[in-house]
Amino acid sequence: xxxxxxxxxxxxxxxxxxxxxxxxxxxxxxxxxxxxxxxxxxxxxxxxxxxxxxxxxxxxxxxxxxxxxxxxxxxxxxxxxxxxxxxxxxxxxxxxxxxxxxxxxxxxxxxxxxxxxxxxxxxxxxxxxxxxxxxxxxxxxxxxxxxxxxxxxxxxxxxxxxxxxxxxxxxxxxxxxxxxxxxxxxxxxxxxxxxxxxxxxxxxxxxxxxxxxxxxxxxxxxxxxxxxxxxxxxxxxxxxxxxxxxxxxxxxxxxxxxxxxxxxxxxxxxxxxxxxxxxxxxxxxxxxxxxxxxxxxxxxxxxxxxxxxxxxxxxxxxxxxxxxxxxxxxxxxxxxxxxxxxxxx
Numbered sequence: 463x464x465x466x467x468x469x470x471x472x473x474x475x476x477x478x479x480x481x482x483x484x485x486x487x488x489x490x491x492x493x494x495x496x497x498x499x500x501x502x503x504x505x506x507x508x509x510x511x512x513x514x515x516x517x518x519x520x521x522x523x524x525x526x527x528x529x530x531x532x533x534x535x536x537x538x539x540x541x542x543x544x545x546x547x548x549x550x551x552x553x554x555x556x557x558x559x560x561x562x563x564x565x566x567x568x569x570x571x572x573x574x575x576x577x578x579x580x581x582x583x584x585x586x587x588x589x590x591x592x593x594x595x596x597x598x599x600x601x602x603x604x605x606x607x608x609x610x611x612x613x614x615x616x617x618x619x620x621x622x623x624x625x626x627x628x629x630x631x632x633x634x635x636x637x638x639x640x641x642x643x644x645x646x647x648x649x650x651x652x653x654x655x656x657x658x659x660x661x662x663x664x665x666x667x668x669x670x671x672x673x674x675x676x677x678x679x680x681x682x683x684x685x686x687x688x689x690x691x692x693x694x695x696x697x698x699x700x701x702x703x704x705x706x707x708x709x710x711x712x713x714x715x716x717x718x719x720x721x722x723x724x725x726x727x728x729x730x731x732x733x734x735x736x737x738x739x740x741x742x743x744x745x746x747x748x749x750x751x752x753x754x755x756x757x758x759x760x761x762x763x764x765x766x767x768x769x770x771x772x773x774x775x776x777x778x779x780x781x782x783x784x785x786x787x788x789x790x791x792x793x794x795x796x797x798x799x800x801x802x803x804x805x806x807x
Contacts, residue, residue, distance in 0.1 A: 463667040466552045468521055469530060469545055475773075476538035477501050483518035486510035488563075490706070492738050495745045496795070499802050500775035504745070507704075508563040509674065555668055557675035559682060564704035564746070571699050572677045573598065576646060577605045578695055579622070583647030586619045595646045608695045618691050625690040629683045633676070636662065640669065641676050704746045712739035713750075720754070737792045744796055748803040756793055756800075763789070764797045772805065774798050 471482050481497035488508030498504035522539060525531040530545035541549065562568055576595050584592050594602065612618040630638040640662060646652035655666040655673070662669070684693045685700070703710060715725045722740075726733045744750040753761065763786050768777055779794050 463554065463665040465521055465525055465530075466548070466554050467667070467671065468518065469525065469541070469549050470552075470554075471501070471503055472531060472539055472541050472545070473501075474541050474546065475775075476534050476540045477775075478537055479519070479522050479539045480515070480537060483515055483522075486518070487513060487515065490742070492741045492745070492795075495742060496799070497775075499745050499799065505561040506557075506563075507561075509557075509560040511563075511569070555664075555672050555675070557671055557678075559675055559678035562678035562681045565701045566678075566681050566696075567699040568674075568677055568681060570601070571681060571696055573601045574605055574608075574695055574699075575677075575680075575692060576652070577601055578608060578692065580646045581605060581609060582615070582619050582622055583650075585615045587648045589648060595652065604695070604698075611694065612691060621691050625684075625687065625692065628687075629680055632683070633679075637672065637676060640672055641680075644673055705743045706739075709739035709742045712736055713743045716740065716755075717751070741792070741795060741799065744799045748806075750799075750803075752796060752800040755796060760786070760789065760793050761797070764794070768797075768801070774801050774805075 471477075471486075472479075478497055481494055482501060482503060484491075484494045485498035485501075485503055485507055486509055488511045490507075495504065495507075498507055522531060525545070526533055526539070529542055530548055531539045532542050533539055573596050580592075580595050584590075596602070630641060633641070640658060643658060643661065644652045653661065655669040658664070658669045659666045664672075681696060684690055684696050687693060688697075705713070712725060712729075715728070716722070719725065722736050723733060725731070726736045729736075740750075740755065744752065756764075764782060767782060767785055771777065777794075777798060779791055782789050782794050
């Protein structure tokens with residue numbers, strides 16, 4: 463099953479395997495983010511955090527040995543005809559909301575929400591002695607603080623129940639049942655992925671993906687319903703932007719001065735770091751002011767050379783430099799990023 467999720471990330475066109483795996487693991491170098499953008503998997507950034515790179519590489523090697531992937535050159539993998547058939551035949555759950563990982567501490571919220579629901583459930587039944595679903599001090603402290611902020615227990619419980627009922631009502635009935643069965647409350651221990659797999663006739667790895675995606679969907683629902691009690695638990699775990707704080711500051715500085723060298727000097731950064739900040743922001747924010755960074759002359763030259771080509775990941779900097787020897791790699795990469803966003807807008 464893990465193999466099938468990995469296969470979906472490849473195509474008949476060769477892709478850098480390690481770059482894809484690092485997107486899933488949450489690595490945020492510009493090279494990794496650009497790979498995620500061009501390969502169409504940036505929405506899964508950090509969604510497999512904690513899975514060792516070695517496991518991804520070992521699984522990919524197994525898929526090559528089985529004939530589902532091929533390696534046309536070192537470090538690159540592509541689907542074989544058998545791999546294409548396997549991808550087309552799989553009925554695995556397809557996540558739809560994993561992009562929440564870019565701006566929300568989803569794993570932390572999942573732990574806190576599980577504990578908060580347990581606390582409310584037990585309190586309604588006046589139970590004070592029970593085993594908490596987590597003993598993590600940070601999680602327990604945040605949930606305790608949240609509980610202190612609430613009004614009467616039954617009122618909070620009623621509001622939480624109403625919110626859950628509304629959220630679950632939007633889901634496919636089986637997905638809603640999986641979500642509920644994974645929760646722990648009064649006289650109801652939440653089921654593990656293995657136990658859920660037996661009950662719902664699915665593999666544990668698929669149940670892991672379902673729960674992960676449903677949590678992301680729940681996050682989105684709570685963000686659109688700020689009066690729900692659990693929205694208060696979520697709020698401190700949400701960032702305004704997927705862009706790093708330092709890169710955001712660079713973008714603000716550039717919007718004011720437009721001088722990369724001056725920004726580097728003022729902030730005591732290397733000019734290359736400033737450029738990487740802008741590339742990171744451009745990748746993660748489609749409304750980046752590309753035309754303020756790229757001059758009209760550069761845009762015209764690159765458009766003339768690559769305007770009719772959609773294979774952005776295969777463009778070569780040497781081709782662009784052959785037309786304009788003064789062109790920088792930063793300008794070339796920024797134009798590639800702009801074209802990627804244009805293609806999906």
